[in-house]
Amino acid sequence: MLKRTNKCGELRATEAGRTVTLNGWVDSYRHHGSLIFIDVRDHTGVTQLVFDPDQGKEMYELAATYRREDVIAAQGKVVKRQSVNSKIPTGEIEIVVSKTERLNKCAKPPILPDEVHEDTGSVSEDSRLRYRYIDLRRPRMQEIIRTRHKVTQTIRNTMTAMGFCEIETPVLCKSTPEGARDFLVPCRLMPRTFYALPQSPQILKQILMMSGFDRYFQIVKCFRDENLRFDRQPEFTQLDVEMAFVEQDDIFAAFEQVIRAVWKELLGLEIAEIPRLTFDEVMNTYGSDKPDLRFGVKLYDLTEIAKKCDFRVFSTAIEAGGVVKAIAVPGAASFSRKQTDALGEWVKQFGAGGLPTTKVMAEGKLEGGIAKFVENVAPELIATLGANEGDLICFAAGKLDTANRVLGELRRKLGNELKLANENQWSMFWVVDFPLFLWNEEDQRWDSAHHPFCAPRPEQLHLLETDPHKITAQTYDFIINGHEMLSGSIRIHQPEVQQKIFQLLNISDEEAKDRFGFLIDAMSYGCPPLGGFALGLDRLIMLLCKTDNIRDVIAFPKTQTGADLMMQAPSAVDPKQLDELSLQLKPE
């Protein structure tokens, strides 16, 4: 074969006169009867080839049969072009081909690796996933997947420099019914038993700390058999980290070094000081535990002001011990009645009865919606909210949690729709002081807010018996632009404490022993204080590549029903295989 001497994106005018060979895919071809132009593409870019019959009739005739996505080789002289194409980096030169070879003929291509054109539109994701190998040839996809590699490299280098050791943990693990649903793998050697794919290496990394590895990390696949979303795949990748002999600040310092290195390496940006906000603070101020702080639109408590209004919705809520809160959304005063009504319907899914609104007009006048009920407090209202002309004030009245949720969701939705966030800005911060437990109304019991190995603050241990909801966990999230990127905690390192937590979570000794016996044992044979975190790598890449589709950042992703459209997984299996596993299928 004619082996390449250069890549398709690298030749410039300075190489004019040299004889080179290129290998690649036919990106486009233009026939002019006795002159053929072909743009040949590889991962580095495209170069124009010129085929002139004067350079050889056979060569020319072969080139005349080249079609899109054929794989070809071409040898020839680099010459400066008569007419420069300023759209491509190699546009100053072309190759006058003297020898060529077709390395592979492409069958009629089902899709083409084109970027979007005005009149042909973009290829549906179905087709892109089915013919992933063609889709991945697109420069944009190449860029994303290569960015991903650069991120993992940067992470590995930084973690290694900080003294972390990358250790692999098993993929065939033990099923634990807590948390997400497990993917199960039947065990042939022990019939009627199953492995589970890990939801995360949580327990194993804690054990590695007990084993004296001191600082562990792993870029690792995790599996959760739950329903999927735009940013969720059944298998996804985490940067998993655990550290021994540490407190919260040590973990923050370690991660901040990593994220700074990634932003420097990938974006050339220095990250300023990273703030820490408490859970209560973000919930009350932004109505979310992961707000996007690239724009304001804070929630304000208007309960006192609302008491002065003769509005049934407010008074009923306040009498029931609830609150009245509001946000002022810039520019939303232009919303039509139809739009505000639609918002009123939309918020019902978060427990609101409806959405009272009013518009801020010139000179601090209120108009529309519930204006007549709040006119009497207009100046106070506007001052408290810091509202301006053109804002739409949205109220939520009811229980504090509900009001926060409703306004938080509304803030997120309208922030997106009205593009309130500066696209070129990054908002990063830690959320700290989460509650350790959340009350589960449905089952009438306590649940871990994160997981059952999170350590309570030692000075609050006595509250375990009396007021579990008051206990603050040494748990933290890291938020970027309104997305939860990371979460972690200081773990429990004393078996007595762990047992108490299990008790409160209604996990019996027997159960605990069955599921986590090895962890408790390990903990009792010399366990250092420890903590760590897990970072969602796919979501991080999504942010860095500015895509809102997790499938874009994974080479071979799955659809919302967990299918791989290229390899056609999952699929039925041979009855023999089932038999070997002592499995039998339930009739439909």
Next chain:
RNA sequence: GGGGCGGUAGCUCAAUUGGUUAGAGUCCCGGACUGUCGAUCCGGUGGUUGCGGGUUCGAAUCCCGUCCGCCUCGCCA
């Protein structure tokens, strides 16, 4: 599991809202063309309108079921 949107040529879409033989661009095939670069021009192949029922003189269009894709609520310690 619930809700919403979608499925028409290999690909991206249209079809005057139930009415003649389901069209266009692109890809592919063939032809013309020596400076194109999303080449252009001419011709051609290509359809179980996701699938299965039903309503109707007549269904891509309406109804029921089902499958698939996307978004979303629940769910994801």
